[in-house]
Amino acid sequence: MACRYCNSEEWKSAxxxxxxxxxxxxxxxxxxxxxxxxxxxxLGVGGAxxxxxxxxxxxxxxxxxxxGFALALFLAGIAILFTLGAASGSxxxxxxxxxxxxxxxGIFYSYQREKRRYDAATAVYAATRVCQRCGQFxxxxxxxxxxxxxVIIRAAELRECSLS
Ligand SMILES: [Zn+2]
Numbered sequence: 001m002a003c004r005y006c007n008s009e010e011w012k013s014a015x016x017x018x019x020x021x022x023x024x025x026x027x028x029x030x031x032x033x034x035x036x037x038x039x040x041x042x043l044g045v046g047g048a049x050x051x052x053x054x055x056x057x058x059x060x061x062x063x064x065x066x067x068g069f070a071l072a073l074f075l076a077g078i079a080i081l082f083t084l085g086a087a088s089g090s091x092x093x094x095x096x097x098x099x100x101x102x103x104x105x106g107i108f109y110s111y112q113r114e115k116r117r118y119d120a121a122t123a124v125y126a127a128t129r130v131c132q133r134c135g136q137f138x139x140x141x142x143x144x145x146x147x148x149x150x151v152i153i154r155a156a157e158l159r160e161c162s163l164s
Pocket of ligand 1: 004133135
């Protein structure tokens with residue numbers, strides 16, 4: 001199918017767009033450094049201009065989903081604090097124990113929940129395509145559902161979407 005905005009029929013996967021957006025900037029930085037080298041005296045100043053890690057806007061938009069375990073880490077911190085409290089002869093060891101058990105259950109629950117969210121987001125990401133001319137994101141809803149069956153989906157079934 002053709003992109004509805006620019007009529008292009010060239011597509012790339014979101015993961016390829018993401019990786020290319022990083023390597024392009026790196027090669028630009030290298031080329032810049034060589035160009036500065038011929039000018040002699042301005043060498044150090046020119047080189048500093050493109051220092052550091054950069055990424056194109058499109059590559060950022062095509063970033064893969066990330067795992068988030070902030071809640072689990074927070075609960076683990078509380079559990080450790082109350083374990084230390086109970087071990088140091090607290091006045092309320094039963095209360096400490098209950099808190100530790102609740103935190104442990106919370107860690108398990110939040111880990112499972114985050115894993116389900118991440119797996120679903122990864123399947124959707126794998127089914128995301130980017131128009132090569134205008135950068136519009138499209139998602140293949142059928143493939144994201146049927147991925148485990150290995151079904152190959154025609155581009156005509158791609159739907160427009162955006163990555164948040
Ligand atoms: Zn397009």
